[in-house]
Amino acid sequence: MAWPLIKLLPQKTNFHFVKYARVMALISAALVVASMVGVFKPGLNMGIDFKGGSVMEVSTAPRAVDLAKVRTTLQAQGLGDVQVQEFGSADRALVRFQTPAGGDAGATLANVKSALKQSLGDPVQFINPTAVGPKVSGELFRSGIIALALAIGLMFLYIWFRFEPQFGLGAVAGLLHDLILTFGFIVLFKIEFSLNTVAALLTVIGYSMNDTVVVFDRLRENLRKYKKMPLGEVIDLSINETLSRTIITGVTAVMALAGLAVFGGEALLGFSVVMIFGIVVGTYSSIYVGAPIILLWGVKRGDEEATPIKLGAASRP
Amino acid sequence: MLTLSRWKIIVVTLSLIFGLVFTLPNLLPQKTLDALPGWVPHQKLNLGLDLQGGSYLLYEVDTDALRAERLTNMVEDVRTTLRNERIEFGELGEAGGIVRVRITDPGKVDQAVSLLRRTIGGPLVGVVGGRDTTVANKGDGRLELSFVPEAAKADAAQAVEQSIETIRRRIDSLGTKEPTITRQGSNRIVIQAAGESDPARLQAVVGQTAKLTFQMVDETVTQEDMIAGRIPPGVVVIPGTQPGAPPIPVAKRALVTGEDLVTANQEFDGQSGQAVVAFRFGGSGARKFGDATTRNVGKRFAIVLDGKYISDPRINQPLPGGSGIITGNFTPESAAELALLLRSGALPAKLNLEEQRTVGAELGADAVKAGGISTLVAFITIVVFMLLSYGLLFGGISVIALVINGMMIVAAMSITQATLTLPGIAGLILTLAVAVDANVLIYERMRDEARAGRSPIMAADAGFSRAMSTIIDANVTTLVAAGIMFAFGAGPVRGFAWTLSIGVFTSVFTAVLVSQLLIGWWFRAARPKKLPI
Numbered sequence: 150m151a152w153p154l155i156k157l158l159p160q161k162t163n164f165h166f167v168k169y170a171r172v173m174a175l176i177s178a179a180l181v182v183a184s185m186v187g188v189f190k191p192g193l194n195m196g197i198d199f200k201g202g203s204v205m206e207v208s209t210a211p212r213a214v215d216l217a218k219v220r221t222t223l224q225a226q227g228l229g230d231v232q233v234q235e236f237g238s239a240d241r242a243l244v245r246f247q248t249p250a251g252g253d254a255g256a257t258l259a260n261v262k263s264a265l266k267q268s269l270g271d272p273v274q275f276i277n278p279t280a281v282g283p284k285v286s287g288e289l290f291r292s293g294i295i296a297l298a299l300a301i302g303l304m305f306l307y308i309w310f311r312f313e314p315q316f317g318l319g320a321v322a323g324l325l326h327d328l329i330l331t332f333g334f335i336v337l338f339k340i341e342f343s344l345n346t347v348a349a350l351l352t353v354i355g356y357s358m359n360d361t362v363v364v365f366d367r368l369r370e371n372l373r374k375y376k377k378m379p380l381g382e383v384i385d386l387s388i389n390e391t392l393s394r395t396i397i398t399g400v401t402a403v404m405a406l407a408g409l410a411v412f413g414g415e416a417l418l419g420f421s422v423v424m425i426f427g428i429v430v431g432t433y434s435s436i437y438v439g440a441p442i443i444l445l446w447g448v449k450r451g452d453e454e455a456t457p458i459k460l461g462a463a464s465r466p
Numbered sequence: 467m468l469t470l471s472r473w474k475i476i477v478v479t480l481s482l483i484f485g486l487v488f489t490l491p492n493l494l495p496q497k498t499l500d501a502l503p504g505w506v507p508h509q510k511l512n513l514g515l516d517l518q519g520g521s522y523l524l525y526e527v528d529t530d531a532l533r534a535e536r537l538t539n540m541v542e543d544v545r546t547t548l549r550n551e552r553i554e555f556g557e558l559g560e561a562g563g564i565v566r567v568r569i570t571d572p573g574k575v576d577q578a579v580s581l582l583r584r585t586i587g588g589p590l591v592g593v594v595g596g597r598d599t600t601v602a603n604k605g606d607g608r609l610e611l612s613f614v615p616e617a618a619k620a621d622a623a624q625a626v627e628q629s630i631e632t633i634r635r636r637i638d639s640l641g642t643k644e645p646t647i648t649r650q651g652s653n654r655i656v657i658q659a660a661g662e663s664d665p666a667r668l669q670a671v672v673g674q675t676a677k678l679t680f681q682m683v684d685e686t687v688t689q690e691d692m693i694a695g696r697i698p699p700g701v702v703v704i705p706g707t708q709p710g711a712p713p714i715p716v717a718k719r720a721l722v723t724g725e726d727l728v729t730a731n732q733e734f735d736g737q738s739g740q741a742v743v744a745f746r747f748g749g750s751g752a753r754k755f756g757d758a759t760t761r762n763v764g765k766r767f768a769i770v771l772d773g774k775y776i777s778d779p780r781i782n783q784p785l786p787g788g789s790g791i792i793t794g795n796f797t798p799e800s801a802a803e804l805a806l807l808l809r810s811g812a813l814p815a816k817l818n819l820e821e822q823r824t825v826g827a828e829l830g831a832d833a834v835k836a837g838g839i840s841t842l843v844a845f846i847t848i849v850v851f852m853l854l855s856y857g858l859l860f861g862g863i864s865v866i867a868l869v870i871n872g873m874m875i876v877a878a879m880s881i882t883q884a885t886l887t888l889p890g891i892a893g894l895i896l897t898l899a900v901a902v903d904a905n906v907l908i909y910e911r912m913r914d915e916a917r918a919g920r921s922p923i924m925a926a927d928a929g930f931s932r933a934m935s936t937i938i939d940a941n942v943t944t945l946v947a948a949g950i951m952f953a954f955g956a957g958p959v960r961g962f963a964w965t966l967s968i969g970v971f972t973s974v975f976t977a978v979l980v981s982q983l984l985i986g987w988w989f990r991a992a993r994p995k996k997l998p999i
Contacts, residue, residue, distance in 0.1 A: 255822050363907065401903075
């Protein structure tokens, strides 16, 4: 072949992943705790999908928008939590507000529009007005949470069915780890938590699972092949054998999504960044969360009984 | 595994043709497409509202109001029924969803019960001979009337059906681009109007109940009575539609309702030149209207729209023809709108706008552009990366599989007319990225097997067969995630899930079958001594 084959990775790697499992477990645990705390305080930046309320752009082009006037007009309407900010250019403002309790989201939006039309005078345009009532936002939030929980549950069942319970536990621990860290990421960068974010999280779950399955599949095969090899070494071997695939697939996915993040515009930035982060964490977790859990629990090989192995004991080469 | 069986070739060829034929409409300009004969597929990708711009409105039938109204009517029905049969009663009222009445003559309690059982309420939908109301005798002449639990659900379902029909009629007469109107859940209606970035007109015609009634004004109730709150039973005080119009007392029971209208049009009054709404009742409505106007000459009645009176004219002469006009400070536009609403009938209950999403056409076009560029960038990235990793031949084969994959996804999306949303484009990109994963798994496996000392043909064969179970496992998990998104997601998320699911099937198909065929052919032609990956 005349084509200069670029091997991105050495043909055969022999990293001792398990050796660092304990350190990595500590780091992971610390990050998981930090993320969980973060979700409660400062908390998620809820979009109107889940919080309810309205958002729209107000344009008074060619005049500049009188932000103060917009603000006082909105406050006079007796709405909770009003936000007004310049959007893109001086003649555009982004307006957000809550629907008062018991109010009709659509009617409130209509009232606000007519009040703004009166106070700002012609010409005024309302661009992309969106309103979500409290009932709908509550339902969307609930179904989002149910979807996430169900996804994890079904993944567990599938792995249990295809592999053994220990594998299922390892996979779910990995999933939860990825999910929680991604939540932490969303909190840290104040990414809006919306329907799209939930879609991104579900995709992260799917990808993380996909990645874990590939490693587990090889692990199961090697457990049958090398019956006498200590579990820690089998795990190391399986991770090393699948490493080039893990990295090639991970890098393609991240690069493709990076294109989306850069060229996808504002609407898709948060969405794609969340997925990129999730894929990176998902790749890490299939090496350092999924497999070591199996190590802790032990696994049934052939006709032997399951024998848990102490993490420290596994670090010998 | 690497044998080139005939069925494999046939399946791949057929799906290739399928992909080409159904992708083509998306690539041709509209003019060329229109010129093609009818048997050529014309379906293009169905862009979601976020990509082509448009409005999404979600209305919920106000079932509480519906219930309250039915209970009010029940009280009035009980009153009229008992009065007509000259059964004396007292303590008639409604509280907590139960209508209570006390029959004062103990001898007539049984007669009252059977009478009310026969006449009050309506038939229960889905139960032959069943009625939606129960009448319970609590002793001492006390009767309790209530709706059976199933009635609420049936009412809501019926209200939604009726509302959808009415909305369709109203929108049809607006003459704008046809929006889609669908039912969601038990009491919701979704209206999607593509290309409509200002749904104000849509909202104006949909958001109004437009319940028209003619009610007698009770002239025995004085201004002082109203202020003191001394309102006789069966009378209610309502406000006017005009600002500053004084509230007036009217009989709760309507003489005639808008249901009996056959036509309503905007006209100009011959004398004043003002815009008015001319209406005509038909059949029993005309008779009722004629009778009522004959009986009540000299008295005032109120023309009431959605609980507010438009005007309260005095009946100067009987109107046996069943037609008349409504005056009331209309502009020609507002009169035309009211006429339209009256013509298409009232909504059975108030509709609350629970969710509204609007995307301007400009933003939609930007999103399409951004999505297109990102897809292209992602595609080029993947191609370069695969060629670098696996060489011109094997990398190239996976790229060919990827192109076929992309084509099949577009074809499948066009046929099913599944909505492509902005997150859907993201799903597409992710699908393409993960699709090469199947190829990566196969190739890595081949490398392993070759390293273990197998001959090229054996290694290639084992690569496909051994990687299979991993590929299946990995894709089932993605499919599960997509299935959940589809079941629980709303709008854009569903689009994403749909793209992802289609992508799972096409990518397994192309990565496994298509690349297997290509590699098989290459093996047959080149008979290599060494695996070039």
